[in-house]
Amino acid sequence: MKVDEAFDTIDERISPTSSQAATAAKRVAHFTEILEGLGPGVKVVPSGSWARGTSLGPIHDVDLIVVFPADQQPTWGNGSGTAQEALDHVQQAIKSHLSERYGFSYVWDTEPRNHVVKCRLDGKFVIDEILFPGFAVEVMPAIRDGSALRVPEAHDRQWATVDPEYLIAETARRQREWPHYTALVRLLKHWAKEHPELGFSSLAMEVLALKCIPRPPLFGSMSRAEALRGFFTAAAAQIMKGVRDPSGRCGEIEPGIKRRKARGEFLKMADLAANAVEWEKSGHEFGDDIAIHFLRKIFGKRFPRPSRDWSDYLIDLWWAEMHRTGPEFRDAPHDWNQRFQHSEGPHEAREPPPGQGRTGGDSPDEGPQGPRGGPEDGPKWGPNGGPTDRPGGGFPGANPAGPWSSGAPRNPTRPTEGGPQSGGRGHREAGQPRVSSVARSGGVSLGNPGGHRKGVPTASPVYAPAAPRPDDPAG
Missing domain, CATH: 1.20.1440 (de novo design (two linked rop proteins))
Structure with missing residues (x-):
């Protein structure tokens, strides 16, 4: 299944069905016909998620605004008592006109609320111990005020300015x-x-x-x-x-x-x-x-x-494999001679394996560099592949996980939590993928932010790191 197909499927599941939409449209038409007949210039404006096309299924209610001309209701829009008066006027009009047209059973109940008159068209019913509230139409009276509307607030005994048409x-x-x-x-x-x-x-x-x-x-x-x-x-x-x-x-x-x-x-x-x-x-x-x-x-x-x-773990491994087999990984040096040749600074080259001195001899003691592969009066090499006077034994340009990781450059398009050269956790912007221990050993992890399962290695078994030197404490 494609991602777009999955989105289409979930939208079909959460949207109203065609029969629900047809029922809602039919009842909106009934209310519109009755309310616009209350006087000249009265207009009904659909509102709410039904009007915006964002309703979730099933549809339990729709919202309507009945806009009265200011000259027809001159006392509305101001005053302390007219808010409740407007709601009562709409309630009585709905009960009388809808009952005459469609019978008394069409509107099961009407209830004035703070802003609207809630009209229940179906009684509550229970199916398989689930209570369904039935269908309701909520009607809000209003007076036009420029591009906005003045609507009643019965609880505060006043009128408020709103603009639902903007949304x-x-x-x-x-x-x-x-x-x-x-x-x-x-x-x-x-x-x-x-x-x-x-x-x-x-x-x-x-x-x-x-x-x-x-x-x-x-x-x-x-x-x-x-x-x-x-x-x-x-x-x-x-x-x-x-x-x-x-x-x-x-x-x-x-x-x-x-x-x-x-x-x-x-x-x-x-x-x-x-x-x-x-x-x-x-x-x-x-x-x-x-x-x-x-x-x-x-x-x-x-x-x-x-x-x-x-599993999240398998996704992690696949992601690491993908980003370690791209051009940046294939072009990176993978053996000791290449790594030594690609060094750019005095401390960036890794120490050669045992038995190979820096001058190409058969013993690490041969040549002027001394027994540890460096100048006798220079800094000693730390256990993690760098001089001991650098924090954590690191060295410029090296992978913070140590010399025994893949040595592959990090993917520049996938920032890690601590930055491109840090192995720890740091600032991470919202929306950037989380990074687990795979990332700190040369790959990038997405699927398991909390860490991997106990006893499971964090490096890809397909591209395992080189074997450590026998005398390397990190090994």
Whole structure:
């Protein structure tokens, strides 16, 4: 299975079915017909995820805004008592007109809330001990105020200025720029639904997606895995600033989000998405399967399974093998004579094996260099292949794991956690793949950030390091 096929499959699983969409459209049409008949100039504006095309299945409710002309309701939009009055007016109109047209059983219940009148069209029912809330239409009265709307807040006995049409228009524009935008928003909403402990509402995740999903390059393409990597990387920083109304009308949307916890999850997901991107682009025989393996770690069991299941350890070895058999590995010196010839500084050449002095004699004691292969009055060579006066026995340009690793240059496109010449852990930007001990021995690891299984070697058995000298303490 290709990565694009896996994304298409998960989108089909989490999207509303055609019958659910048809039912919702039919009921929206019924409400629109009744509400626009309340007076001249009354308009119904679809709102919410239904209007933006980002609904998750099954559809339990749709949102409608009924916009009244200001001259028809001159007292609305201001005043302490008119907010509840507007909600009551809409509730009575729905109950009377819909009942006359479609019968009393069409609307099972109506309930005024803070901003909307919730109309339940089906009673609650239970199937296999699961409670289904039925279908509901939420209707919000409003007065037009320029490009924005004035809507009631019954709890505070006032009117608020909002602009839900801005998010609808921006979502449509992003969909035109990149055809996978709304599908990716649905997938991120599904992810948030699977992590209720973070406190994301559906609207908050859509607004964060609008802010953090990258735009495709002007003269190029962007895969969905790349968009995920970009989203989680940007969201890890953005979430600490809060999720605010993109139209600038309402301030923060969801104050209850656990920001620090969400940031930690976003960083983890950015690492997994980065791994998926690298494997999708790797050209490896099983690259798509392994990319799906990492994407399934992000989205859980509803994401399609790869054609084959791989252990993280095996993925590590494959990645190390791929990056140690490229041109930079093939062109690197692999025997002692070549390594000595390629040295560029007084301490960069490795000590020759036992029995070969630096002058080409049969004994390390031959020649003017002395018994340790260096000047008698110079620094002694440390156990890790470098002079003892260098930290850790290292030497310039050497692999920090010591002289007995592969000697292959590190992949310049794959930064390690501590930098290209460090063997320890250091600063790592969000979205960069984690690196395990394979990376610190010449390869790069992606699949097992926490370390390898006990008793399993961390170097590829296909490209094992050279055997150590008998007198080398590191061996």
